[in-house]
Amino acid sequence: QVQLVESGGGVVQPGRSLRLSCAASGFTFSSYGMHWVRQTPGKGLEWVAVIWYDGTDKYYADSVKGRCTISRDNSKNTLYLQMNTLRVEDTAVYFCARDRYSPTISYELDVWGQGTTVTVSS
Amino acid sequence: DIQMTQSPSSLSASVGDRVTITCQASQDIGNYLNWYQQKPGKAPKLLIYRASNLETGVPPRFSGSESETDFTLTISSLQPEDIATYYCQQFNNLPPITFGQGTRLEIK
Numbered sequence: 431q432v433q434l435v436e437s438g439g440g441v442v443q444p445g446r447s448l449r450l451s452c453a454a455s456g457f458t459f460s461s462y463g464m465h466w467v468r469q470t471p472g473k474g475l476e477w478v479a480v481i482w483y484d485g486t487d488k489y490y491a492d493s494v495k496g497r498c499t500i501s502r503d504n505s506k507n508t509l510y511l512q513m514n515t516l517r518v519e520d521t522a523v524y525f526c527a528r529d530r531y532s533p534t535i536s537y538e539l540d541v542w543g544q545g546t547t548v549t550v551s552s
Numbered sequence: 553d554i555q556m557t558q559s560p561s562s563l564s565a566s567v568g569d570r571v572t573i574t575c576q577a578s579q580d581i582g583n584y585l586n587w588y589q590q591k592p593g594k595a596p597k598l599l600i601y602r603a604s605n606l607e608t609g610v611p612p613r614f615s616g617s618e619s620e621t622d623f624t625l626t627i628s629s630l631q632p633e634d635i636a637t638y639y640c641q642q643f644n645n646l647p648p649i650t651f652g653q654g655t656r657l658e659i660k
Contacts, residue, residue, distance in 0.1 A: 467596075475596065475639055475651040489647040525595055537643030538586055540607065542595035 432456040432541050434526050439546030446516055452509040452526030452543055460484070460504035463529035465539055466511045468522035468548075478524070479511065483533040494520075516550045523547050554578050554642050558652030564660045571627040573655045575640035580621060584644040587616055587625045590654075591636045599638075600625060635659055 438450040452464070466478040479490045479500040488500050499512040509526050523545040530540035555578040565571050575585065583603040588596040598607045600616035603623055613628045627634055640652040 474654050475641075477647070477649045477651070480647070491648045527595075530598070530601070536601075537584075537641075537646065537649050538598060538601045539588075539596070539641075540598045542597070544595055 432528075434528065434541060434543035436524060436526055436543045436546035439524065439548045441549045441551060442516055443552050444516060444518055444550055447512070447514045448516060448548060450511040450513070450524055450526075450546060450548070452511075454507045454509065454528075457528070457541075458532075459502075459507040461532040463531075463533070463535040464500075464502065464509045465527045465529060466500060466509075467525045467527055467539070467542075468520075469525065469545070470522045476522070480529070480535060480537075481509070482535065513548070516548075518550050521548060521550045553648060554581060554645055554650055556640055556642055556650055556652040558640055558655055560655060561653060562656040562658070564658045565630050566660045567630055567632060569630045571630050571634075571657065573625045573638050573640075573657075575623045575625075575652045577621040577623070577642055577644075579645075581642045581644035583618055584642055585616075585618065585623050586641045586643070587614075588639045588641060589634075589636045590639065596639060630657075630659075632659060 435453045465480045481488045481500045501510045525545045526543045527539035528541040530538040557576045587600040590596040603618040604616045617624045637654045637656045643649045
């Protein structure tokens with residue numbers, strides 16, 4: 431079945447880096463745009479970044495621009511989020527999600543992973 | 553950025569009740585609005601896309617409508633399995649896409 435599985439979360443000190451992964455299965459990963467969305471108790475759901483099906487275009491939320499990089503390896507059916515210079519306010523559950531249309535981006539997120547937790551704390 | 557004001561923040565209703573949740577956009581977003589359902593400990597699930605289109609597999613008791621910058625999610629007859637938090641999400645004037653603050657729905 432269609433599935434997304436995130437990994438790579440953990441506890442990290444402020445200023446450090448972390449790379450999240452999202453393994454896709456059950457669909458043609460290379461045909462779909464992909465998103466990262468995070469969730470905190472205080473701020474709810476916050477969109478983080480999107481990457482086109484072929485990796486040619488990427489967009490970021492202002493809150494992570496310059497510190498995070500979204501990428502993908504279509505040969506491995508895997509999406510990534512490299513997070514640098516982490517801040518306490520980056521603490522959240524991070525979800526990867528599929529964009530419902532192929533190959534265009536619709537910003538309608540129809541498949542989500544279960545999430546991976548990132549805690550930034552000294 | 554476009555702001556989405558969702559109301560109420562929480563709601564208690566009885567099984568069989570008609571439930572309405574609203575989202576107001578800070579500016580015109582056309583019909584570029586989706587609704588998601590999130591159950592505790594789970595990921596969000598797409599319910600309604602483009603304001604009024606029911607996602608495949610979603611029960612027909614869910615519906616969405618729009619009136620200018622006001623959007624409504626309606627559950628025609630609340631069922632116990634509908635207990636969740638509901639979020640609206642706009643995707644006009646990108647990026648970023650933005651979510652409403654959420655509506656926590658409980659059974660009375």
